[in-house]
Amino acid sequence: xxxxxxxxxxxxxxxxxxxxxxxxxxxxxxxxxxxxxxxxxxxxxxxxxxxxxxxxxxxxxxxxxxxxxxxxxxxxxxxxxxxxxxxxxxxxxxxxxxxxxxxxxxxxxxxxxxxxxxxxxxxxxxxxxxxxxxxxxxxxxxxxxxxxxxxxxxxxxxxxxxxxxxxxxxxxxxxxxxxxxxxxxxxxxxxxxxxxxxxxxxxxxxxxxxxxxxxxxxxxxxxxxxxxxxxxxxxxxxxxxxxxxxxxxxxxxxxxxxxxxxxxxxxxxxxxxxxxxxxxxxxxxxxxxxxxxxxxxxxxxxxxxxxxxxxxxxxxxxxxxxxxxxxxxxx
Numbered sequence: 001x002x003x004x005x006x007x008x009x010x011x012x013x014x015x016x017x018x019x020x021x022x023x024x025x026x027x028x029x030x031x032x033x034x035x036x037x038x039x040x041x042x043x044x045x046x047x048x049x050x051x052x053x054x055x056x057x058x059x060x061x062x063x064x065x066x067x068x069x070x071x072x073x074x075x076x077x078x079x080x081x082x083x084x085x086x087x088x089x090x091x092x093x094x095x096x097x098x099x100x101x102x103x104x105x106x107x108x109x110x111x112x113x114x115x116x117x118x119x120x121x122x123x124x125x126x127x128x129x130x131x132x133x134x135x136x137x138x139x140x141x142x143x144x145x146x147x148x149x150x151x152x153x154x155x156x157x158x159x160x161x162x163x164x165x166x167x168x169x170x171x172x173x174x175x176x177x178x179x180x181x182x183x184x185x186x187x188x189x190x191x192x193x194x195x196x197x198x199x200x201x202x203x204x205x206x207x208x209x210x211x212x213x214x215x216x217x218x219x220x221x222x223x224x225x226x227x228x229x230x231x232x233x234x235x236x237x238x239x240x241x242x243x244x245x246x247x248x249x250x251x252x253x254x255x256x257x258x259x260x261x262x263x264x265x266x267x268x269x270x271x272x273x274x275x276x277x278x279x280x281x282x283x284x285x286x287x288x289x290x291x292x293x294x295x296x297x298x299x300x301x302x303x304x305x306x307x308x309x310x311x312x313x314x315x316x317x318x319x320x321x322x323x324x325x326x327x328x329x330x331x
Contacts, residue, residue, distance in 0.1 A: 001087060002094040027126060028055030029320045030261055033307050034119055035059045037259045037327040043067040044116025044256075049100035049244075052079050052125050054086035060119070061090045068092060071115075073106065075099045075149035079125060099149070101240040104247045114253045120244075121261045124148075124231070126319060136231065138223040141201040146231045156230050160203060161196045165189045175238065175266065176229030184210040184226055200227075228264065238266060242274040249278060249298055252330040257302070259327050268306065268324050275301055275328050302327040 028034075034056055038046065042065040048057045051072035060070050072087070073096045074080045080097055087093050096106055100120065106112075128136045128148070135145035135156060144156040163171075168185035172178045187210035188197065197203050204223045211222040232238055248258050262268040281295035306324035314321045 001084065001090060027317045027320075028052070028059075029121065029123065029317065029323045030307065030309060030313070030325045031055060031059060033325055034259050034261070035063070037302065037307075037325065038117040038119065038257050040064070041068070041116045044253075045069045045071070045112060045114070047071045047073065047100075047103070047115050047118045047248075049073050049103070049118055049120040049248075050122070051083040051095075052076075052121060053127065054083035056119055056121065057083055057093075058086055061087060061093065064092060066092060069094065069112075071096060071106075071110075071112065073098055073100050073103075076125075076128070077150065078127065082127075099240070101244050103244060103251065107251055114256070115248075115251050116253055116256045118248045118252070118256075118258045120259070122237070122267050123261065123263045123319075123323065129319075135200055136227075138200055138204050138221060138227045141199050143199055144197065144203060146227075146234045148235050152234075154234060156234050157196075157198070159230050159233055160188060161192050171233045172226050172229045174229070175232040176225035176227075177266070178225040178229065180211050180215065181226075186210070203227075232266075238270060241267065241270045242277075245271070245274040246278070249330060254330055257327060257329050258299075259325060262306075262324050262326070263322050268326075271326055275299065275326065279328070297331055299328045299330050302329055 038060070040046065040060065040063045042063060044064075045068070046060050046064070048060065048070065051057050051074040054072070057070060057072050064070060069092045070090070071094045072080070072083050074083065075098060077097065080095055084095055094110060096110070098106055124136055128134050130137070132140035132142040133145070135142040144160055146156040159171075165185045168188055169181050172181035172184055178184065184207055187206050188203075191197060191206045197206065207223045207226050208216060216222045245258070252258070260271050262271055278298040279301055281297065282291045282293055283295070284291050284293050303326050306326050309320040309323050
């Protein structure tokens with residue numbers, strides 16, 4: 001296994017030394033649908049942009065020849081160590097500790113040629129949700145964190161305690177689609193005026209006070225949308241999507257594919273629009289008899305409607321219920 005530059009203990013540079021977490025647990029969503037969707041060429045170069053626990057990666061490796069190569073990218077140190085453990089028997093794997101937003105730099109630094117396929121799973125892993133100290137879940141009390149890369153400077157603590165009321169309202173509205181965003185932002189600012197909000201349960205308590213009783217009794221957990229919004233802001237999850245998709249398409253061979261799994265409507269809408277813009281780049285006025293801008297389609301959409309998990313998969317893994325898989329192929 002190729003880990004590129006190495007630290008003193010052999011770990012890839014870019015994430016802390018250590019061993020894979022003993023309690024790392026993540027079930028890959030839409031596993032076989034993704035592998036089928038990639039149409040794997042045994043001799044091709046494939047990139048798992050969010051390697052997680054290596055579930056999708058191991059299935060790709062099984063289908064590659066010794067001439068093929070898999071690149072596993074993840075910004076979460078624990079996830080990448082687990083991927084290394086799962087794939088230790090394979091020699092044609094390169095581990096990269098980074099954000100897939102930097103895909104062009106990664107290819108340039110490692111001297112990779114064009115890829116045959118990219119896979120992106122935008123979900124938060126079960127390990128991240130179930131590890132209290134990571135602060136991703138409103139079901140566990142933990143310090144406000146939510147960083148996928150623990151080396152990043154800003155955590156949820158800074159968002160909650162330093163953003164202005166208007167900034168909080170904006171992200172809770174835009175990223176959480178929360179109807180009570182204005183009240184929640186106001187309550188957060190009032191609470192932190194006395195003392196900082198330090199933990200997930202402290203934040204959940206404030207949110208519950210802000211959301212009217214009737215609304216708390218109907219629908220999802222009252223903190224779900226706000227926690228989602230803060231996590232998206234901490235990790236800059238949405239802003240990177242369209243630029244990353246564009247970069248992946250520029251690195252694909254003709255006939256290569258991109259598979260993207262999303263888990264909420266904002267992500268899915270952005271991915272759908274990014275694909276549409278590359279499929280129909282012409283912006284000429286409709287009244288013109290022909291295109292004069294010269295922009296040509298770069299891809300064809302394989303999945304006009306996203307692929308959803310089967311009832312059996314949802315029964316086996318409840319967290320897969322909101323997953324959507326979209327697939328495109330480069331022209």
